[in-house]
Amino acid sequence: MSFRTRILLTLLGLILAVQGTAFIAVYFATGRSARTQIEAELGASERVFEALMERREVELAQAASLASGDFAFKTAFALRHVPTMVTALRNLRSRIGADEAALLDLDHTLLAADPEMAVSSERTTLPHLIEIAERARAVTASGVDFVGARPYLLVTVPLMAPVPMAWITLGFDLNDVLAAELKELTGADVSIGRREGGQFSIYASTLPEARRAELSQQAARGEWQRGSLTDIMLGGEPFVTLLSPLGNFTSSSLQVVLQRPLNEAMASYAELRLFLALLLAAGLIVSAIGAGLIARNVTSPIRRVVAAVEKVAAGDYSVTVGVQRGDELGQLAVAVNQMTQGLAERDRARELLGKMVSQQVATELLGRRLELGGEQRVVTVLFADILGFTRMSEHMPPGELVSVLNAYLTAISNVVERHGGIVDKFIGDSVMAVFGAPIPQPDHAQRAVRAALSMHGSLNDLNRTLVERNRPRVRFGIGVNSAAVVVGNMGSTRRLNYTVIGDGVNIAARVEKLTREYEVPILVTASTQAEAPGFLFREIDRVRVRGRDEPVRLYQPLGEASAFAEESVHRLEMWHDALRRYRSRDWSGADAVLAKLQEGEPDSTLYAMYRARIETLRLAPPGAAWDGTFTQA
Amino acid sequence: MRTLLAAAVAAVLLLSSAARAADVAGIVRDANGAPIADAILYAAPRNAPTPAAPAASAPLAIDQVNAQFPFVTPMRRGSTVVFRNADTFGHTVYSVSQAKTFTIPLSRDVVSAPVVFDTAGVVVVGCSIHDWMIAYVLVLDTPYYAVTNATGTAVLQNLPADTHDVYVWHPGMTTPPQPLPITVAAGAIGNAEFRIDLKLDGLWKIDRNNPVGRFVTP
CATH class of the missing domain: 3.30.70.1230 (Nucleotide cyclase, GGDEF domain)
Known part of the structure; x- marks a missing residue:
């Protein structure tokens, strides 16, 4: 990796680390903040929901009281004629927009109901409500409970004529319309349901059908406690979810699920995050350019120095590094130039020396103290x-x-x-x-x-x-x-x-x-x-x-041993044979071999010389000390 | 809640002739011994024939004074009642009780049209424009009845010699009254007295300034 790349990467890495840390910190802070916000909002939603339900109960109770005070209704009751009572109940019900109405005797016997089926199929809830009213010595009792298969907001008021003569119970279906109203006021998605037989049945919701099914599945699994917040994925989107019991009858085990999409709160931060991301990107680009310039500013003279030094290494001392700077790089260039000059001088000296003495000796001489x-x-x-x-x-x-x-x-x-x-x-x-x-x-x-x-x-x-x-x-x-x-x-x-x-x-x-x-x-x-x-x-x-x-x-060296033909080797052996014979004073033997050799090489001085020596020695045989050594005259 | 006849002092009544009747006073108290006013004592003779109601007796009057009914009114079955208005404004008198259902349309008449109470039982009478107006009418099959005064005392007058089932009723009771046997001996003369301890459950009171019913326990 080149120096320039390294500078570039180091600078970029530092900037990325600093900016990235800031970005990550902000990213998580906003995430936390969004969550805190949404949780607070959800808490507020819950309080609003509870207040709304309470107020609704009170309002409904008041409306019911007012309706029950209607004298005409009292006379209808006085008639004790069921069809009359039913139609009177229907009238009463439609006046205040209730979905169910029932009339019970003081001894809790059902006198009339409208619509009849729902109430008559569930006979336990209404007396229960009356008992609560009786026990509380109050004129009304209200709560959320089931009538038949549906959950209702139920209000029971006495029929005062002028003292309680019967109980009127009005029921308001907890349906999607109500949920939609509540959503408008709480700002959260509202679902009402309960766990039954391992699943969570939803009776009313502001969620579309597909998401209801998802919520139902997940709510059945989750072990939720009041006030606990859970993230639930609906349609691939995270919803912060609050589950709390609904109404004052725990027997109903109804629960309300309040949900807000996490992304809703994140949306306000998305812009900030985007801005930060852009800032990070822009910072990186600017930094990259800046780092590139710095790197070039630093490495370009270094590269010139390197190029010069490479040339010097190759033996070209004519180069000069043209870096005019006051800093360390300038000093480096000056030093390199001086070094090149010095090398050139030394090389000249060495060359000169090499001409005077051997190259190796020159190197040896230059390499150590003389x-x-x-x-x-x-x-x-x-x-x-x-x-x-x-x-x-x-x-x-x-x-x-x-x-x-x-x-x-x-x-x-x-x-x-x-x-x-x-x-x-x-x-x-x-x-x-x-x-x-x-x-x-x-x-x-x-x-x-x-x-x-x-x-x-x-x-x-x-x-x-x-x-x-x-x-x-x-x-x-x-x-x-x-x-x-x-x-x-x-x-x-x-x-x-x-x-x-x-x-x-x-x-x-x-x-x-x-x-x-x-x-x-x-x-x-x-x-x-x-x-x-x-x-x-x-x-x-x-x-x-x-x-x-x-x-x-x-x-006499003849050459590499391997390069010789058999014939040459044979002749060499003959010669050595002659030499041996000569040294052992076998004059005639030696001479014969030499003569034979001389036939092949008539110009050979060596053979002639030895034959001449043999001639001389034959004439004047040497002393006992002669060992074949020739003494130079 | 049940009404308790916790302690009944059965009077041994000292009466002289069969032709003569006796007055028997009853004192009704609560569990603390405090007297209970506005309780109705009534006696049903077991054997003696109940005298027939006078056919053309004058109608009873129930007065409305300052938008208030008398609290309790006992009467013999078959009685005719007129409601008299002493106020400067009108009333709508009605009842949805099973013993007698009627409505007297809103009127400023000083004396209403007569209403015949021909069934025994409790008739709660109200005024549809003044919710706090409540009158308890107890229609009885016997002529022997009386309302306790502030000392809790009521005198059953002219009881024939017989064994009577004496009952005490009060609007604050939510269960039917239990009989207390009282024997008036033949030829007895004079007064006798007995006591009844009564426990009341409570009453519906409606404040005229804030006409929302409240169940008030005594």
């Missing part, structure tokens, strides 16, 4: 020299000479470095290379042998160049020796060289010179040969070089 001192280490030293270069140079203009030499030395240097060695120094036309320092390499001998073999290619290139320039071809000799030497920075405190010194170096130089004697391009000492498995070697000689008692065993 101080005098060295350590002993086993390395392989390689000397390469062009044979006959001096003679060639005599016939060549100096400019051409330098150009040819430089091309050659560059090629040689490249080969050395390709194989992990360092060019220690150039000595005229010869090159001294070291493998295994300054970086230790366990396979330094192998690397040196492989580099030596590879130098053939470079020689061919050189010869091609020379032929093009009409110059004679050249040969070169390579001497390789592995030995413990001292490596390190040597010289004075003001000027020093990273180099290797030791006898092993001298031996390598000597061995290189010996290639001319044997006319082989490469010679390695036994110590190198032993360290370089995988190559095919031809043993050349055992030589006691000048000034040294210890004989040196010399080998």
Whole structure:
């Protein structure tokens, strides 16, 4: 994730967290507030409902009292003629809009009723009501109860003529019309019902049919207590619901369900919520733009710095970071520019150094503190020299000479470095290379042998160049020796060289010179040969070089062992056989093998040399101390 | 509530000749011993023949004074009653009681048309335009009755020698009166006295200033 994205996301995240928290807080606060409000409203509805019912009872009782005081009705009662009483009741009933009317004797016997059926099917309620009136010594009694299958608001008043002569009971059906009236006044949906046999029967309601069924199902389940509020889903919409007992007869177990849609109260907050949501969205957009600008303001110079640094890393020191700012980013740009400059200088120094010393040595020198001192280490030293270069140079203009030499030395240097060695120094036309320092390499001998073999290619290139320039071809000799030497920075405190010194170096130089004697391009000492498995070697000689008692065993590397045909290997074995015979003084045997080999390679100096030695030794057999070692004159 | 004849002091009446009758006084008290006025005492002889009602006796009058009826009026069955209006305004006298149902249309007549009470029983008489006017008329099959005065005393006069079922009735009773046997010995002369403890349930009172009925317990 980029820095810019991270800044952007962090800022947006913070803003979202702050605004989101505010939004959520408001969202829940309004939700709570709406609920509190609706609950308060529902409580008010309940009180209004109760007051309305009470007032209605009182009003109905008054109306009933007034109606019962009607003298004509008293005379109708006096007639004690049922059809007359029924029609009088009907008249009375319609005057005050009652749905039921009944007349009972003082001993609670039903005298007449209208409509007849409903009252006569339920004979228990009305005397009950009269008893209440009697017990209360009141002139009226009222309450909500069932008459037949319907709940009624019942009012019982005495027929005063002039003292109570009978009881008139008037019933007002608790129906949808009443519920609608109550809804208008309470503002809540009103349903009247009761639990019976595991279900909640609704007798009157302001709810549409489908919702009644839902309410019925849920009310049957719920364990509601008076004053407890419940949320009920009707038609997928939440209704805050209040259930309370209706009327003064608990026996009726009638309950009133008051409901208000939660969304109604939420509606007033919906606008606020919408506004807040829009504010949140707008805030996020503005913040996103702002954060984007900030991020760009911050990251754009950083990206320029990064681009510059990437170029510098790729080696291009020409770049300059163009960030003109007074802040930390400006300082960073200045620092990067200074660093680039410093790197460029250092690189130039290194390049220069690399030209003077090997690349690896330069790195080594630059990488650590430059101080005098060295350590002993086993390395392989390689000397390469062009044979006959001096003679060639005599016939060549100096400019051409330098150009040819430089091309050659560059090629040689490249080969050395390709194989992990360092060019220690150039000595005229010869090159001294070291493998295994300054970086230790366990396979330094192998690397040196492989580099030596590879130098053939470079020689061919050189010869091609020379032929093009009409110059004679050249040969070169390579001497390789592995030995413990001292490596390190040597010289004075003001000027020093990273180099290797030791006898092993001298031996390598000597061995290189010996290639001319044997006319082989490469010679390695036994110590190198032993360290370089995988190559095919031809043993050349055992030589006691000048000034040294210890004989040196010399080998010519032929190439990777796997690359040789059986025939070549066979010839190599023949040669080694000849060498063995020579060393065990089997002159004729050795000579015969050599003669055989010479047939295949008539130009071989080596075979000729050995045959010459055998000739000499035959004539003057050596002493007992002779062990086949050739002592250099 | 029941009316209690909790303690009846059966008088042993000292009477001399069969031709003579005796006056017997009864005192009606409540449970606390307080006298009960406006109770009607009446006696029904078990064996002696009830004298026939005088065929053309003068009608009884029930007066309406200051929009008020007399509280209780006992009378012999078959009595004729006129309602006399002493007020400056009219009344509509009516009854829906089973013993006698009648209505005298609103009138300012000083004396109403006669009403014959020909069935024994309680007749509650009212005025349809003055709800508080209540008159209790007790129509009896016996001529022996009297209304208790403020001391709770009523005198049953000229009781023939016989064993009588004596009853006491008051509008505050909601159950029928129970008989109390009183024996008047043949030839007894003079007065005798007995007491009845009566418990009243209560009365419907209607305040003329606020004519809504109230059941008032004594």
